Amino acid sequence: MKKYPWLKFYTSDWLADPGLRMCSSAARGLWIDMVCIMHDAKPYGHLLIAESVPTDAQLSSIVGIPVEELQSLLSELEKSKVFSKKRSSVIYSRKLVRMQEKVVKARKNGIKGGNPKLEKDIEIEEKKDSRLTREVNLGVKPQNPEPRIQKQSEADASAGNASRHSKSVLFDTGVTYLVSKGIDEQRARSFIGKLRKTHSDLEVLASIEACKDKGAVDPIPYIEAILNEKRPEIVKPEIWDRLQHGGSIQ
Numbered sequence: 001m002k003k004y005p006w007l008k009f010y011t012s013d014w015l016a017d018p019g020l021r022m023c024s025s026a027a028r029g030l031w032i033d034m035v036c037i038m039h040d041a042k043p044y045g046h047l048l049i050a051e052s053v054p055t056d057a058q059l060s061s062i063v064g065i066p067v068e069e070l071q072s073l074l075s076e077l078e079k080s081k082v083f084s085k086k087r088s089s090v091i092y093s094r095k096l097v098r099m100q101e102k103v104v105k106a107r108k109n110g111i112k113g114g115n116p117k118l119e120k121d122i123e124i125e126e127k128k129d130s131r132l133t134r135e136v137n138l139g140v141k142p143q144n145p146e147p148r149i150q151k152q153s154e155a156d157a158s159a160g161n162a163s164r165h166s167k168s169v170l171f172d173t174g175v176t177y178l179v180s181k182g183i184d185e186q187r188a189r190s191f192i193g194k195l196r197k198t199h200s201d202l203e204v205l206a207s208i209e210a211c212k213d214k215g216a217v218d219p220i221p222y223i224e225a226i227l228n229e230k231r232p233e234i235v236k237p238e239i240w241d242r243l244q245h246g247g248s249i250q
Helices: 011-016 025-039 056-063 067-079 094-111 148-180 185-196 201-214 219-229
Strands: none
Touching: 025 056, 025 067, 025 094, 056 067, 056 201, 148 185, 148 201, 148 219, 185 201, 185 219, 201 219
16 A cells, blocks of 8 residues: 555544543543554554554553553553454554555556546545544545645645654664663764664664663664564564563663
8 A cells, every 4th residue: 555654634523533532632642643653554554563563561662651551541442442453452443444445446446447546536534433533534635625735735744743753752762772782872873864764763663672672782783683684573572571561771
């Protein structure tokens, strides 16, 4: 599925979703962070990092709240049926998954002689399911006419804000950890900057967490190995056992 660097957010849908309205403001804040992660995930719409299920400790590190609070908020969202789970316990957004199915179908229709522009014209103003991710729309076609330049500027601004936030979290935690291992700060920043050119901020942060947990003597080659060789231990539950009991990047 083609990746979009932004999400359309309908405030009226967000405010009208009864399931979400029953949740606390803290739970709603966690949910929008989860939506952003699922938008960047593969398969699309699933709560996955580096294509694997994050543990509570890993998700806690990413969103910046204690594990105990995260677990309570996730329970709150689940009771209100804000998200669904597969048998494998993978959390997913019903709305995002439906959107992906529409895009795939539109693309196939284009290949078979249909109109390939259908992919860009898909609207997700669905009324059958008022729960969870009404606020998200990947369609390029706007609800109301607006200048092309204005539309692009708004999208760029939204994507830029999200990018700056994830970059700040990554550099704050990553540089601190690498410096604690005896690596010069300038070299640490340069190393993280290089990784960001080929990997998402979430993947880089997850690799640093795994490196910290393994106690690697030389973290730079270990982190590179995790990312370049897609080493599976980055997301195995046991990697995060210590983190679930209060551990974090020092």
